[in-house]
Amino acid sequence: MSPSHPAIVRSRPARRRLALATAAVVALGTLGLTAAPAGAAAVRRTGPADTVQTSLNDLVRGADFPGALAAVRGRDGRTRDYTAGVGNLTTRGRVPANGRVRIGSVTKTFTAVVVLQLAGEGRIDLDAPVERYLPGLVRGNGNDGREITTRQLLQHTAGLPSYTDHLPSFLEIRHRYTEPRELLDMGLAHEPTSAPGKGWHYSNTGYVLLGLLVQKVTGRPIGEEITNRIITPLELRDAYWPGVGEQAIRGTHPRGYHSSTGGPGGDPVDVTELDPSLAWAAGQLVSTPRDVNRFLGALLGGRLLKPAQLEQMKQTVKMSESSAGETYGLGLMRFELSCGGYAWGHGGDIPGYEVRNGVTDDGRTATIAVTAMPTGQAAAERVNAALDTALCAQK
Numbered sequence: 001m002s003p004s005h006p007a008i009v010r011s012r013p014a015r016r017r018l019a020l021a022t023a024a025v026v027a028l029g030t031l032g033l034t035a036a037p038a039g040a041a042a043v044r045r046t047g048p049a050d051t052v053q054t055s056l057n058d059l060v061r062g063a064d065f066p067g068a069l070a071a072v073r074g075r076d077g078r079t080r081d082y083t084a085g086v087g088n089l090t091t092r093g094r095v096p097a098n099g100r101v102r103i104g105s106v107t108k109t110f111t112a113v114v115v116l117q118l119a120g121e122g123r124i125d126l127d128a129p130v131e132r133y134l135p136g137l138v139r140g141n142g143n144d145g146r147e148i149t150t151r152q153l154l155q156h157t158a159g160l161p162s163y164t165d166h167l168p169s170f171l172e173i174r175h176r177y178t179e180p181r182e183l184l185d186m187g188l189a190h191e192p193t194s195a196p197g198k199g200w201h202y203s204n205t206g207y208v209l210l211g212l213l214v215q216k217v218t219g220r221p222i223g224e225e226i227t228n229r230i231i232t233p234l235e236l237r238d239a240y241w242p243g244v245g246e247q248a249i250r251g252t253h254p255r256g257y258h259s260s261t262g263g264p265g266g267d268p269v270d271v272t273e274l275d276p277s278l279a280w281a282a283g284q285l286v287s288t289p290r291d292v293n294r295f296l297g298a299l300l301g302g303r304l305l306k307p308a309q310l311e312q313m314k315q316t317v318k319m320s321e322s323s324a325g326e327t328y329g330l331g332l333m334r335f336e337l338s339c340g341g342y343a344w345g346h347g348g349d350i351p352g353y354e355v356r357n358g359v360t361d362d363g364r365t366a367t368i369a370v371t372a373m374p375t376g377q378a379a380a381e382r383v384n385a386a387l388d389t390a391l392c393a394q395k
Contacts, residue, residue: 051393053082055386056368060085064379065370066268067095067254070386071289073297073365074394079290087254087371089268098288100238100253101369102276103355104348106292107285108207110226112154112331113299114214116309117229119150123217126151126312133213140188147196150213153206154330155317159192162203166190167278169262170351174274177245183208183280200320200328204282211281222281234298239287247273249286256352257372264375271352283350289357289367296359296367299332300344314344339392349373356387366390 056068067085074080087095118124130138130145130153138145143160152158163186167173187205194201211222218225223241231239240250249272259266276284287295298304305313316327316334325336335358336342343358354374357367368387374380 052080052386052390053084055389056082056084059370059382059386062379064374064376064382065372066257067371068368068386069095069097069099069101069254069289070366070368070390071098071293072390072394073293073363075363077363079293081290085371089255089257089270095254095371096252098238098290100249100251100286100288101353101355101371102249102256102283102348102350103285103287103292103369104279104283104350104353105204106287106346106348106355106357107279107281107283108348109299109331109346110230110285110295111207111210111214111222111281112313113304114222114225114229115150115154115210116305116313116330118214118217120306120309124150124213126154130209130213133216134209137184137212138188138209141191143188143192149196150210151312151330152196153203153210153213155200155328156202156206157197157200157317158203158206159194159196159199159201160203160205160209161187161190161193162201162205163187163208164204170258171260171262171269171271173278174271174351175247176278177275178277178280180208180212180277180280183278184212200317202319204279207282208280214281223284226285230295230304234294234303236287236291236294239285239291239295241285242276244277245275247275249273254371258351259375268372274351276350279350283348289369292355292357292367293359293365296345296357297363297365300359300361337391338388339395343391354383356383358387358391360391364391364394366394 052072056070059065059068066089067087070082072080081097083095083097085095087093115124119126127149130148130150134145148158163183166186184205214222214225227241255270255272257268258271260269302310313330313332316329319326319328327334332344333346334342334344341360343360345358348355351373353369353371355369359365366387370383
């Protein structure tokens, strides 16, 4: 879709986790929902963490999000689960604590870790042209794999147009299976957003290309590599890569909703079941807030990457679509906190769910999920603010 498409909102300020985390599939749209009374299914806590519950209650108070759930880990290693709103608009059932959700572009950090592991093994040179690994694949309309490096793909500085800017209505294609090469071709059908290395532009096409690169180098599917290299070693029991044609979410989960019009004022449509192939290496994973926290803690704690690769992952550039203080590394973003300091993370948007997360250098970790994507700036900032509250409450 183009920026002027009525189903997508691209507000300029503070886009760090609204546009930046936009996952592979997607028309952004605020749902015209009537949420349950604030805190209807809340897990309430005493002490300082009450501010986290209050922030989740506020998220579901209006019409933007039917439900919210979070997991917050303090420096003491203790994790607290929170919920608010309802997990099913038909039954009015509770939001399950630590339920599974689609995590959208949080998948990009998993994909980036696999690429960086392969770099640490000497199997990928981050600064070699993509052409070395995928000869002749990236061509057309000024896009050229001979001029693009793996590092630039990881950092969104390759100039590749994002195929998600050119999709039809999500509700029309949500059950369609799409091959990764189709996604790549959709992106390459358009001119670059900039010359390689000369600008920052969030590109889902770039992460699809990274998935194809991993498969070429390893000879195995990207989902299998993510599972064997990250999910299984970290014992992320609730995280998984959906199989081909798998449209439902396994296990306990809240339902996800999307506007019937793709924008404000539409009726809520249950989109929990969809084909995530349209997101693939850019946004296909399913997980829980606790497992996302565990992943981020392990990553920043040095359990997944060698020191040299982790250091490169944390070398950031300014995001041209970001407010001050927010920068992007290799599949990882750094953002400032209101209580001082900063956190590392990567958000994810996919119809039905939005996820925001962060981990600080002193071990505070939080992941928040809501069961619809915001269209407007104000709704998006409320989710960002809830994450900031969750991290700062543990300080």
